[in-house]
Amino acid sequence: QVQLVQSGAEVRKPGDSVKVSCKTSGYSFTSHPIQWVRQAPGKGLEWMGWINVVNGNTKSSEKLQGRVSISKDTSATTVYMELSSLRYEDTAVYYCAKALFPDDFLSASDHWGPGTPVTVSS
Amino acid sequence: QSALTQPASVSGSPGQSITISCTGSSSDVGHYNYVSWYQQHPGKAPKLILYDVSNRPSGVSHRFSGSKSDNTASLTISGLQADDEADYYCESYTTSNTRVFGSGTKVTVL
Numbered sequence: 607q608v609q610l611v612q613s614g615a616e617v618r619k620p621g622d623s624v625k626v627s628c629k630t631s632g633y634s635f636t637s638h639p640i641q642w643v644r645q646a647p648g649k650g651l652e653w654m655g656w657i658n659v660v661n662g663n664t665k666s667s668e669k670l671q672g673r674v675s676i677s678k679d680t681s682a683t684t685v686y687m688e689l690s691s692l693r694y695e696d697t698a699v700y701y702c703a704k705a706l707f708p709d710d711f712l713s714a715s716d717h718w719g720p721g722t723p724v725t726v727s728s
Numbered sequence: 729q730s731a732l733t734q735p736a737s738v739s740g741s742p743g744q745s746i747t748i749s750c751t752g753s754s755s756d757v758g759h760y761n762y763v764s765w766y767q768q769h770p771g772k773a774p775k776l777i778l779y780d781v782s783n784r785p786s787g788v789s790h791r792f793s794g795s796k797s798d799n800t801a802s803l804t805i806s807g808l809q810a811d812d813e814a815d816y817y818c819e820s821y822t823t824s825n826t827r828v829f830g831s832g833t834k835v836t837v838l
Contacts, residue, residue: 714764714779
C-alpha cells in the first residue's frame, strides 16, 4: 500500500534551517509529483511547493520563494523540503502529499504523510 | 496568491444537508476544473474527499458531492453524521502553476 513516512519533529532557532524528509513506498516513485503543505498551530493549510520527481523541476509559493528548496533522491524514493532563515511564524506541521494521478500536478493529492512538527524557538 | 474564501463555520443537525462555498478568482477556481476538497479531523493529516470539482476517490461516501459555478466551488454533505464533524478545505490549481488552499471551514454537527 502507498505510504509516505516523514522524519521526526524538529526544534530550531530563528535564522536556522530545517530539512524534512518524506520517504515514499507502494507506488512508482517517478510517476507522481509530490507537494509540500504546512499548517501553523490553529491555522489553515498553506501550499508551499511541489516537485516533478521525473526531472526534478520545482515550483514554490511566492511567499516562500528564496527560502524553500525541494529536492529528491530517486534511489531512496525520498523527497526533501528544506526551509532556511527560519522565523517564529514558520512554526507549523509540515506535510508531504502525493499527486493523485501520474505525471499530473493539476489535480489533487490522495496520500499524505503524517506531518512533521517544526518549532522555531529561541 | 491569497487563500480562497470559505465560511469560517457551518453547522447542521444529523441527517441534514449542508453546503460549504469556496470562492476564488478567474486565476484559479474560475479558470480550471481542478478544485479539490479535503476533510481534516483534529491532529490528523487531510483526507481527499473530492477532486476535479465533483469526483469522489474510491472509498469516499456518496454523501459528499461537489459543484462549481464561475469563481465559486461548493461542497455539499448530505445526511450529516457525527463523524463529519471536522475542518474542510478546498484547493485549486492556479494559472501560475501553483496551488492555493481555502481558508477552511469548521463543520459542527449539532
